[in-house]
Amino acid sequence: MRKLRAAVDIGGTFTDLVAYDEDGQELITVKTPSTPPTFIEGVMNALEKAQIKPEEIVTFKHGSTISTNAIIERRGANTGMVTTKGFRDVLAAGRANRPDLFNSNWDPSPPLVPRRHILEARERVDYEGNVLEELNEDDVREAARKLKLRDIESVAVAYINSFMRPDHERRTKEILLEELGEGAYVTTSSEVLPEIREFERTSTVAANAYLMPVMERYIDSLLDSLREWGYQGEVYVTHSGGGVVTARAARSVPARICHSGPAGGVVGGLLVGKHAGFDNVITFDMGGTSADLALVNEGEPTLAPEWRVDWNIPILFPAIDLVAIGAGGGTIAWVDTGGSLRAGPQSAGADPGPACFGNGNEEPTITDAHLYLGRLNPETYLGGDLEIRPDLAEQAIERLADQLGLSAPQTASGILRIANANMTSATHLISVERGYDPRDFALVAGGGAGPLHAVEIARDLRIPQVIVPPTPGVTSALGILQVDLRHDLLAPVLQQVKDLDVEALAQSFDHLTAEATEILEAEDIPDDRRSIELSVDARYYGQTPYMNLKLESALAGQADLDALVAQYRERYESEFGYQLPEEVATVEIVNARVAAIGLTEDVALKEDLEGASADDARAGERPVYFDETEDFTDTPIYDRAKLGASAELEGPAVIEQTDTTVLVPPGATAKVDRFDNIVIAVSASGTAPEAKAPAAAAKGG
């Protein structure tokens, strides 16, 4: 019997399954349509299509967009909140800022808990954790009574400064559970994430409460289906920080489960990079509506301390630091009233889709530009299931060309140059601006459109190699296969090093470590797969953002602290180019963090040792437009399915496969490695091609 590790990525449109056969070192990949609103049928379909038997599965991991979507579509629970008296509008006020300076038509998204359901209790803790006013338990019981009358299903508790002293929130939770009775959900801000800044913490706990019932129902029915099918083992769920937790643990922190799809993609890119021999990769995933970029340094994805579901709904959990920009195959090109060619932000998405789909959109998109330039094959695009109309793409491009007074090929190539420049700029932001040199990285391209743009972007930033994995369409599921179990714990410190009580900090780490050990115990992680990572968040006292610094062990004394400060100053200088003098700014330790990690065994892919010649994969030729020659050139077309290990080819070339198309422009050479990745050396001669410049569009919002 096979021993399979199964990973399923449930997206809005497709459910992808990747199963790894531990003995045969082989991958089984399957793509089936997703089945909203429950999505579970799609998972079962994928398992069936892959011809997997329940008893073959040793672990089952999955990622799902269900919690993110529940927020976006406002399909969460009827949620209430109890907060400190006087602070009823912390949630609605947010930070009061706007994404756009001049746009007064912009509206923030409605808060997850309406004002009428936010009730108050008298209590107050100060910034050091001293109680200024005891919790008034009658207020809490009164709030419970009202919430019960209103059929509130889930309640968030968020008190001011609770991260310094969680007692009042804990007691409130007890009372609420008592009063609301069986089946009520209650979650507190200090248990979800005890971090400073009341709005961000309140927003996180509100999302958590909002999602708890939804997540519980989803997990129950997924488990029921899997059990009925015959699988009795553990089920894991991916989270925003690029790890998984057990389904059991996921029930209490559903806000953590949001935003997990992109995390899978980044870990998948990391895995692909590793096999191709690169520990430093920038992952680039471009689909129908947007492109996601992230950076992996020495095998570790960079994390941000928070992310946002929407402009005014931040979630304070560590998340893969991802830049998403509105450039995808469906992005619409248009001419503004000043005569400028623009790409986006509007997208035709998948429906109606690009003009060439013939579904009613007549404006040219990025996909139409590629089709017009000969880069896409209308017969085989998206597996050939869709009727593609090159004539409609051509008409759309020509209309735009007339407005601009350019030729149609110039216009189509211009659309792509503008989109590339925007993506280059985003890549610049996550690499150069954070102190990383792109020349030390490889770009891993995924998504239906990524491999069409990757070489141009790499060239602009002098990234030497582009890697296109054999199945870029399931990178996210592949990543899920590899992610570790990971729980992130945190204790606030908020002390400048000059006043820091090293022993107290060591105690914090002891508590967190003990908690981490308990978690690993509860998650059934065997001793030899356990890892506990300690780190601190540090900043110059006076600043808001902080840096995370890893520790080998808890700080034992002054010498360790001095070393930590030196490490901070060094990192700061490498990122920003200067240090602040000691007498101006001392270093502040913001949080102590402990990650409880259950390591996943590495996926070791089988090597494909058969030598093959690219000629065997030749599937004809067609005219394709390249900027280098400013003209259409007869270009060889290759069939990816027939392209074996060690095959080599030179640009210009187009490689077609069912889920994407790879563009190898003139001057680039592509080689298939022993894991069937296409590794493209972006410029054979080593000289950067002339001006196709980076540009614009900042981080989303």
Added chain:
Amino acid sequence: METATAPSSGVGDLRNDPITFEVLRNAFKSICNEASALIERVSYAPTITEGHDYSVSILTPDGRLVSHGQRDQAPHMGTFEASVQNLIREVTEFAPGDAFIYNDPYTGGTHQNDVKIIRPIFWSGELFAFAIALCHWPDVGGPMHGTFNPRATECYAEGLRMPPLKLYENDEPVKPIWDLVSMNIRVPKERVAEMHAQHRAGVLVEERLLGYVEKFGEDVMRDGFEDTMDHSERRFREWVSRLPDGEYEFEDWGDRDLGKEDEPPIRVHCKMTIDGNQVTVDWTGCDPAPVASWGFARPALQSATYDGTMHCFPELAPLNHGVVRAINIVSKPGTCVDVQEPTPVTGYCSGAYEKVDAVTMACWGQALQDVDPRRIHAATVNLQNFCTGGIHPKTGAGFVSYMWLEGGQGARAYADGNSFYMMIFIGGASNQPNETLERWYPMVYTSTEAVVDSCGDGEYRGGFGIWRSFRATGDTELVVLGDRERVGPFGLAGGTNGGPNMVILNPGTDQEENLGMFTTKAKLKKGDQLEFGSNGGGGFGLPWERKVESVLDDVMDELLSLEKARETYGVAITEVDADALVYEVDEQETQRLRGELAEDGRPRGTGPFEVNELGEKLFRDPGELDTRGGTPAAAATKGHG
């Protein structure tokens, strides 16, 4: 999305090809955004790191604005052309690695707190561009903590004024200059972080710009600057040409000139003339300069006019010289919007800026009524500047805190204004978390909650203001410089003005005192309670035509009282069981009440400024406006997460 029409002046006007042009236009924006993000990450104090009171821009060697950060502050960037142009007049020799500190409001700025560091950028020995990085420094000296001084009658009683001074040479600080600055301001140590941050932001702009010069060549880049401005001007003029020719007038009032005995209100008046694709904005009808700190010098007038304009045409962002040169601004030196040294200006933003901005929008709004009424906006919450300072009882160290309040957005001709909304001209700014402020300053915050009934009323109501209150845990000095406690943000088309700005000491006790918007050196003692409340936004249309469900919703959210629902909106609501949220609307009574209100004809409050008469006269009822269509402004939003 905008309709893709052929531009009036033709694509041929571009110097670069349209693709290169778009790549560079985006590049300029993105460079400024990156430099802004740097300031946010490395500067000091909640005002800047949490509050986002800073800006970064690129200008041409002759001082024309090319681009700015997407979330920067409009009052700043609108003065940058004057800043650089004066710098060039004052300083004739520039060298690579120079950077100049500069804050003089009369020649190039807003108020003294807005400290700029300006960096000349060179390419092969020639001046190629300027980068400006500005941060609002919480204190630049003077008699008051935080430098704002409501009692000043001359700028010499505000804070340190600096002409352009070379603060960096070869990228090293010039020590005597820094010493001069740091000897004249409070908590100078903190400002070292800003000095570094602003200097580094300039270096970053330089590195990024020169990276593009290497790729594209100098000529293409210089053409890129010109194209970017031309493009904005073309689009702006195209808009203006679609508006009916004519004169559009509006006026608004500042509460009082504290420097005069009877403290009279201050009139801000605008006459906008549209003729084809030309627009003239004439401010000569404004009152003479007040004695106290309320008005501003000419650079800030320009800035406020641009900001009001950009809010009506947000798809033109970022602001650049193309829009600047397309607006002819007329003012009379010596008026409240064109003050001369030494008329004080620290209160420019809560005073003249907010009024000029709102009045500019109201003039454009009239012109847009028949073209795109979704661009009409009633007035939004007015800034209040709060400074507290003293010695922190725990640390023994001096502190200065500068903060502000969000409030109600003005109603739009098709929708309510949002509540808890940052002032219209500083959309990129944020409030500062209570939990952070408590850690820094000797105070315990006691509220963050809506000011009930503070909305300006209308078929679409303004947003609600907010209370933020604290209890002092040590002796603290307080300075407040705001406006609109008497004249609320105006409503339009029959909508009423938003509720007042308020500062109340020890409410509900026998020491209760309304400190008002012009408080100097109030000494808060340990245990004193202070409550700040902000304006609601102005309303749009007639309140008794508001949807009954919307009125009920506000009542259920406890934002609107039953009394106001009845008296102003004519909706009779009975509370059946508030705990279970059961309310009933008496439909017959509602019909009767609404009939009465309609007969009475106009919504009236009690105060002298409850309704802006021009706002009532000049704007059509929402029922007569076609507000169904999407606007470019709405479409532009979709791109953001």
